[in-house]
Amino acid sequence: MSDRSWFYASNGQQQGPYPEAQLRDLIARGTVRADTLVWSEGMAGWQKAGEIPGLMSGGARPPAMPQAGAPPMTGTGGYGGGGVDGPLSVDLPLMPLLGRFLLLMIGALLIIPSPWTSTSFYQWMASRTTVPGRPNFAFTGQPLDIWYVFIAMGVMSYVGSYDSTLQLISIPVEAFLAWMLLRWVFSHLASNGQPLPIAFNGSVWTFIGWQVLMVISFITIIGWAWVIAAWMRWICRNISGTRREVIFTGSGLEILWRTIVFSVACFFIIPIPWVLRWYNRWFISQFALVERTA
Template sequence: MPNRLWFFASGNTQQGPYSEDRLRDFIVRGTVNADTRVWTEGMSAWERAGDIPGLLSGAMAAARMPPGPAHGGESLTGSDGRAGDSLSADFSIWELLGRSLIFVIGFLLVVPAPWVATSFYRWFISQVRVPQRPDLGFTGQPMDIWWVFVLSALCTYSGVTGIPYIEFILIPVQAWLSWMTIKWIVANISANGRPLQLSFRGDAMHYVGWTVLLHLSLITIIGGAWVITAMTRWMFRNIDGTRREIIFNASGLEVLWRTVVVAIGCILIIPIPWVLSWIARWYISQIELSPRAA
């Protein structure tokens, strides 16, 4: 059954469904190993991947074959034919929810904002799995740009000041603070305890412009998804210090319908932990690293 869909267990969460080619891709990268529990239609129970005849050996054999349509299946190449590796995440639903709540509460209380933000970024980045970059980490400290977090937290109260249109007036200010945060995060990403010496070279005015455009596009609801997609691609294009090109593969339509699902889930309250984890994993999976063009 070459078209069957597979699920696998990562920590305490279920991943999938994925095509068999995609599952073999995970096996080659090490995301799925012999001890990982997998399941597909027709199986009476979850089993170790290593106990399923031909699953692991078939994936490794396919990885040793030169890429090309003659071998069939799905290759590890982008639409332009260059080899690419997608990122993935390995966090539990409840840990993501708990840390997100602490993040929000910390900003509402203003003073703890630098500490809760740094703690969240350190945890989240450590959960991201980057091919050929083991043990991703974060070296930023709460006092590095503490004033940025404090001002960002204070801006969240703009709606209760009673000052007419203050929320709109502060959009460029909040965008600039967000730009400062992104530069700080990118500069403090590490691997194996060593800084990667990355930098974000997108200038502040362009970032503010993107943010203003995003707010304007949200008036139409639908247009916002395309602006988010374009803005994300612009941000990744402006990260320097990588040997590989960072690509965001999602389309505006994909962002749109997933955003609608998340909004509905949040309205219903109970599904929040699941839709939050689902959308976070999906966004990360849409980030691909490809060799830079010569």
């Protein structure tokens, strides 16, 4: 079986062909799941990967996918990653991304629907994201978990635009709300249906400081891009609960020119879906998992 080439179905489209070693890598990463339809030459028709003997387990590409029950714990208290390191990736179908992004914006503008539209967007994005060593990555938060945070963020966005004095007051308040939102997101991540013991432990005061620095950096016209890069690295350093380290590899210059291209393309309206996907794919790919050095 090891010399065979495989196809698999994703979002109604045929992917492949892939050598079996590469298919097993996709299985280990959670891209191909037990209920994913696959086909190889000699098969009568498409079949679920989990129904093909020897495909989902065994083989020459470790680690094997976790079986029923919680993933094994490491001595450091995090989930065993099987030594699988590398960048995150995301598969974003063009029109579904645009539709969900528009719903996210509409929910934010109307405020009241924002807990539902935002949570749905996070759940969809997580389901499209591939994390090395974390099969079937998911976000399990529910709209009513912290509905008051979403409502407050919507209200503050209007308050900040009403008056310059109120805008200054809204900056630390919005930063505090974003800090609460970030902690909630990290505490509701899962893999293979099992909660991940991940937490964001960054100080709220430091987070507010980053937000203030971001606002000040706009005076320099371009300095905000380097602030974002440093801010992302600080957030990564304050993620706990996994034996692997989360890093951000993007630079300020990369963020700057991509944001400029994105903004200019959005001005012409028609390219929006393509640049939205391009920008999100790149940004997510700048996060990676590596073995901790200490």
